[in-house]
Amino acid sequence: MRLHRLTLTNYRGITHRDIEFPDRGVVVVSGPNETGKSSMLEALDLLLEAKDRSARKEVKQVKPTHADVGAEVSADISTGPYRFVYRKRFHKRPETELTVHAPRREQLTGDEAHDRVRAILAETMDVDLWQAQRVLQAASTSAADLSGSDALSRALDVVAGEVDDQPASAGGLETLLIDRIDEEYRRYFTSTGRATGEWAAAAARLRAADEAAARCAAEVTEVEEAVRRHAALTAELAGLKDEKARTTEELDQARLTAQKIAALHSEVERAAVFAKAATDTATASGTAWRERCRCRADVEDRAAAIAELQTAAETAAEAHDTAVEMQLAADATAEQARAGLEAAQRRLDAAHAAVQRLTDRETLARLTGRLSALEQHSRTLEEARRELAAVVLSDALMATIDDAAAAVAQAAAAAEQASAHVELVASADIEVHIAGKPVRLRAGDRWESAITGTTGVDVAGLLSMRVVPGAPAATTQADLDHATATLREALGRAGAADVAEARALHRRRAELQAAVKEHTAILQALTAEGDAAQVREQIAELRARQAENDNTANHNANHEDAAHDETPEPVALRAELAAAVAAHQQARNDCETQRKLAEETGKLVADRGLRAARAKEKLQAARDELAVAEQRLASQRAQAPDDELTAKADTDDRAARLADAAVTRLRDEWAGHHPDAVAAALQQAQDADTAATARYAETFEALREVAAALKVYGSEGRRSALDAAEAERQHAESEYQRVQRRAQAAQLLRTVMGRHRDTMRMRYVDPFRGEVERLGRLVFGESFEVDVDSDLRIGARTLSGRTVPYESLSGGAKEQLGIVARLAGAALVAKEDSVPVVIDDALGFTDPDRLARMAEVFDTVAGDGQVIILTCSPQRYADIRSACHIELAGSL
Template sequence: MKLQSLRVKNFRGITKQEVTFDDGVTIVSGHNEIGKSSLIDAFDYLLKFKDNSNSQIIRSCQPVGRDVGPEVEATFRIGPEVVTYRKRWISARETVLSFVEGPRRGTTLKSGQAHEAAEELWSNLDTHLWEASRLMQGSALSRSPLSASTALQRALDEQAGGTSEDGTSGPLMERVTAEANRYYTPTRNDGKILVDAGKRVTVAEEKLANAQAEKDKLTALIDELASLEADAADRKANLEDQEATLAELAEQAEKAQALQSAREDAQKLVESIERDVADASEKVARREHLAEAVTTAEEALTELSGTEKTQSEALAPLVASLTDTQDKIAGLKSDLAAVKKALESAREFERRTAARLELDRVTTLLADYDTLSTDIAELEGALVPASSESLERVVDLERDIALAEAAASAGAARIRITSLGAPTIVLDGEETALGDDGLDRAVLEELTVEIPGMVSMTVVPDQDADSNSRELVRMRAELSQALAAEGASSVADLKTAVTAYEEGTAKLSRLRERRIDKLQGSSAEQLRDNLVRLKAVLSKPEEAVEGDIDALTERHESLEAEIATVDEILSDQQNRISSLRTELAATTGQVMNQRLAVTRAQADLETERAAATDEALGESLKAATMRLTEAKDKVESLEAELVRSGGHALITDYELHKKHVEGLRSLLSEKTSDVRVKRHVLETLQRDAIQLAFDRALSEVEYATAERDSLQSRALAAKLLEDVLKKHKSETQRKYIEPFRGALQKLGRLTYQNPTFDVEIADDLSVSGRFLDGDLIPFDDLSTGAREQMSILIRLATASLVSPDDAVPVLLDDTLGYSDRLKLHRVIDAIGSLKTASQIIIFTANEDRFAGLSRARRVSL
């Protein structure tokens, strides 16, 4: 793979940057934090993240306060294909893959097709070698295992004579390792598939335990019912035995009654009277039967009404509980709405806080910009142009005049005037004080000397002096004109004006540069537009209150989960209430029917009483009974005789036993009622549903256990095969470690200028130690500079071994910061002299370190 160019826009702190890379060595230099490492990250993200990714990594690449999408475009070659791959995230998302060279030249793909095609293209690259060929900040000093690189293995295999064609490396080993990786972590603990399978078994076992508990409850009820049924059966058997005994006593009583034959004559009279009593008794019995029917109907009505009341009472708390549950849901939804509102408010607060910070920054920039603009305008208005060329001309004239005056003075006549008492004289019309030293000057032109009130004289120079004088006058006139043209009264004034103009121009240039720097890559109009946008954001009417967004989000999710749970409880309560209401409606119908039965029984009783009152029937029965008593008195005397004969005892035993049997029947009836109640309870428990749930849970446990066991078997088989292949591979690896060691040894001896340099190579192709002068120092015990140098040599040795088809760029990011001058130059010499098909791309904040790479392409950020 070769990287031809990389263009990054709106990525972290990079507004726009484009870098073109050479096939050999490319040095990308720039100050710290200018974005060198960001260029590498940008290329990685281009390959890794789709344009619709919401990853925090991608969101963090968006420039703060700017509504733009990070954009990356790279042109690179893999095999025969040269492509240009562009991607933009967040805003105006886009993915474009264009094939520039190769079989698909001219083809352009977009969106998901472009991303998939790029992934397919990238899959042809040895990604392990790509990762291992980097030496980045923060990871530069660690050991770098290279055994996963198939490209390096192929190269070493060719160097060693083809030792790796034994199936323990290349695709087979990769497939076996990939299969083992499906089941295990890199440390060969149980991986997600096995852990999830175990979790499914645990969940199924928990469901089975719950179903078993429900089934145990059902079994307990069934056992209790069986116990009640067994007790009822025992009582029924006892009743049957007692009824048999009663039958035997009845037979004996009948025999005793045979002794009463003696009473037949007396009994005839009794029978006659008894018919009357019977008739009256029948009427009374009918009346009692009707009254009993009314009582029975009323008792049944009372029982049904009690059942109705019990069901109503059972329904009431469920309805109350349903109301409580509904109230709870309403409260939770109210809380959810409040939390949602608070979360939106907190997010709005966060957005406004960011906007406020950006507003302060933009306001400050604009204020500084406006201040600088005012200063520039003031300076421009106060700046008076003064030409340095005019100054040079004036200075030259002044120098020529001075030389001419000196020459003229040297060859001209002189006039000396000494004061003898007059303090002043007049020279060419100007009053001049003589002083103690008098006056001494060369006469270069006609000069008038006057002593006021006394004498006036004219001194005329010779012809040559006069000619020089005229030249001086001309030059002075020219000087005066030049000064007047520049608006200066003297040469010194003009010098001051030129200096002021040049200093003002320089200051104006500096102010303009500072004003451009204040814009930070934007225009003033853009900043003012951004200021308006930020003010609009801050003026939104939405509520914005600071809050813990993570906590509010967690609370929001918790409330939603709780509402879902309570909804399930509400649904269950509604189902139970519906069932109870159905039962209550049935019972209410039975109560209404029983009330009709009571009404009918009462009507029949009233009809009979209308024909004859209860008192009349009682009097008629009483009269017949009195007559019967008189007749029976006679019978009793006969019964006394029966008693003496033992017949009475037999009849009494029979009656007592008969009562005992009736008591047993009553107890059996109660037990039978308990059995019916318990059966009703079992019927309401939905026995089939419980059994079905248990059966399903048991099936799930069996399925999950079988799945887990199957996965574990496959995992153990894959791990066993991997271990066997690794063991065999470690044996074969030793045969082709030597070419790697030889390449690294050659570079190391060149760098250290020491023939004793050697390295110790581990089975994973990482350097575990360095030999120098016979002493072995473990890699981790080397100094920081030595580890950094060794890390660079490892990558260079790898690049020198792999074939051109497998080559990837070697990336060095801010390296050699710990090396002494001598080692630094030797490592750089090793980089420059290396013959490899791989690109070498160096990112550095100190370009001077790599001055020795004279043929490298240099890019300044």
């Protein structure tokens, strides 16, 4: 197959693209990412495989999103004897058109065109080889699978000598025989070896017969089990009837004993109620007596506590008075410290002001000098820039002038060498006109010149001569004139009269550039802290502040002695500032210390005042609580005196102890009859009677159900059904064994023929391996070897005696081996069976040295085959000498 032309319209993001491919050799189609390189191969597959109305996901994904139109794909293809143009439009107004140009002209549309192309490809193209001869981005490192290619198999058969060893039709007969064996095998087995067809049907029939026979046997066994169970249940029901009568009698006896125990337990409960009432009365009397004792003790304790609180309140009042005196003294000391701090602050402010005035004067002097330097360098820089702007001569133009001057010198030398020379010697004084210009010669003078053009020599009244130079001289003179004109034009653009002036002007330009650079750097350094305008603002601000300070100083000077009129020295001013700072710091520390001391004394006064108030409050509260306690005790004594309350508590306590003794006696008597054992015996008798009743009812119901089931079984004829099922099973087993023998024979024959076919296929592994190694040595070196299995897959690579499995190789080595294997297959396949090798953006893992060697491989196989490379990095394939390059536009 050959792809001659591919046209895409409104395909994904591609508006229109038309590419014509060469019939043979390597073609590199390059373009940036997302320009639709991979989409071209996808479009070709959809064109050949999908119908125009297909609803497949792959077809829906290529619909353009920028316009409501259908995607169109058109291809010019030749395969076998056919050459045709095939076009499809998908999605919107779908249509299919086919024009066959050879071997005879055909025109078809719709499904007829689609079916015709499929038939042509099935007839002339090895589809498995077309799919295998691709290196895609997603699987560029996967091993090449060429095992399904009939075209490659035929080519390897020829290389391996198959055609010489057997008749021409032997390969076809062998293939036909294997196909017949596979067809017979598929009558009984699926492709994965599971039973199917007749054998699966026979096995299913046998399984169904086995299941039916087993089911009928189980039903007959069920009848026999029901008869046996009916007899057993009848005997069991008679025994359960006697057991039920015995458990009823035992239950009545247990109930009578339990009633006697219940009566005795009622007497115990009544005695316990009486004893509880007596105990409650004794408890109330004891509680009242203990409450009376507690009230007497409470009154006594509160009276003692009031004496202690009186002493504490007096002590707290004295401590508060002492703290108040301390606070007054601390406040006075803090006020003195604040006054000292204010005086130190005034001294510090005056020192700061004096030092600031001194600093302003120094800063003003420094800024004034800096502004002067800024203005001077700015003027110099501006002058240099104006002069530099007037110079139009650049480095490139100077280089042009130098080159033109050298060309003039070279052309002048050549003209001088090639020109004719005229030499005149005067025998007497004479005037000669040479090229129209007068030349006076005295006797014995000599005149000579090179002649590059037609020149006339005239002697008035005596001689007229014309000197014509040869062709070389005219040519060199023309070169000289051209070089001179070029130099003159360059000097004119530079504004110079000659080369020397141009060079002097160029040197002056360099000096000006250096000056501009120097003054620019100086100005950058001077303006690092601000430009000239900012410096002027700072100077104005300093002068205004200096004037204000001078006015203030003059005002203060009117109130001071004449000894202070002189300006202090800077050292004295800074020493005074340091002393003022130290004095201010000391005063601030003293003020802070006295302030904190005053605050602490204030806190102490507040704390001691709070304590005194709390002591006084506690004393008053204790007196109030004592009055309440004495009143409560007097009220209780008015209701019952202390002696009467004590006597009642003793009487109630004796009555409670007697009631408890009666309850203990009755409880011991009740426990002597073992009530738990009586209750357990009653419960046991009830459980036994309930269980016997339930077993009897259950057995009776089961016997009734078995009897009913036996009546139903008698009308079903289960024995006859079992005999029929066993007969069907025998027939099914005979049929299964017959089909099994045929299936096993087909399986054995297929296994033997497959082993024979694998043995034959191993004969053409060597030619394929040889071709892979021939091409691979161009990339990996002379020590390169590969291991190829019967499916023509590379299993391992050997390099310098070291063998590495294919899956353990690096991504770059896998990619290179995959391309070499596909190119080897393309080189072996016959010309009429070849298909394009498509490589989509591969060799991304390959170093520059390997890329150069891979280029040799492409050049080696770029004969009659067609290799299409799609890439976004065309420089990877720049070393392929025979490649044809097609560049796609960056915009879709």
